Amino acid sequence: MDIKQIIPFLEVNKKDIKVHCGIGIKNLKEPLEVYMKGEFKEWQEHQTKKNFGRRYILSLAYICKDEWLFVGIYESLSVRDCEDSRKGYLYETKLTSIGEEFIGKLIIKFKKSFRASYLCLENYIDSLQVIEIKRDIIKPLFPGYDNVNVTWNELKARIDTESWKTALENMKGVYLITDLHNGKRYVGATYGDDMIWGRWSDYVKTGHGGNVELKMLDFDYIKENFTYTLLETFKGSTEKSVIEERETWWKKVLLSRDKKFGYNKN
16 A cells, blocks of 8 residues: 555645655664654754755654654754754754654555665655554653653654653653743643643643643644643652742743743733
8 A cells, every 4th residue: 555545645745745764874773763762853853964855754764674664744844054063954843743643653665775865755655655554653762751842743642652651640740831933931730640641641632731821822823832841750749839839940930920931820
């Protein structure tokens, strides 16, 4: 079966899409490994050349000879020179919801007998054959509490995976929601039995999680612009007063109660 039958968007928009055949230089499975760690987006965004000259990126990660894992369709938003010690270019991308139900499940057969890894989709779309749709997602690993910084789409894709649920369902914490469009911030905390996993699951379902200021925003806007970061984590037995004190501290530091900078009302 052709991939275009599974994801019709690809055929309709093929001239706006670059295929990224993610394959490591020294370690061929590096892209698959960084995906498993939940770091594929960041890995893909650093390029030695301006490889993504189109609006969308069809991202595939090498599994073994002629087999690739579908890891998402990204939109390329901008590109700039790297400002740190790394050479090359840094892209800004976002994971779209196109084909999201197949991320980590779709196994593609593609015989790539050449070195090029950045391909114009219209030249290869008929060669991308679906050979398997797994029942269970090949799951990204939880990156560690200090390294959680995900978009709404990424959170939706990961929140119910075993590693993320295990890590978050027994921990309380203080977290930050950032609106990338206007820079505003919302500091929240979990005190009750739902822990971080339950609270963030609510954000996936509703966008606002019951917060007054966030209710005023369109859900589609939230999906496009919000990111979620853990500021501090605490054991499930930690007293509410301790977490409230840290929540207040972060609101003060990040100015999230100021209407100019944040969405917190109190």
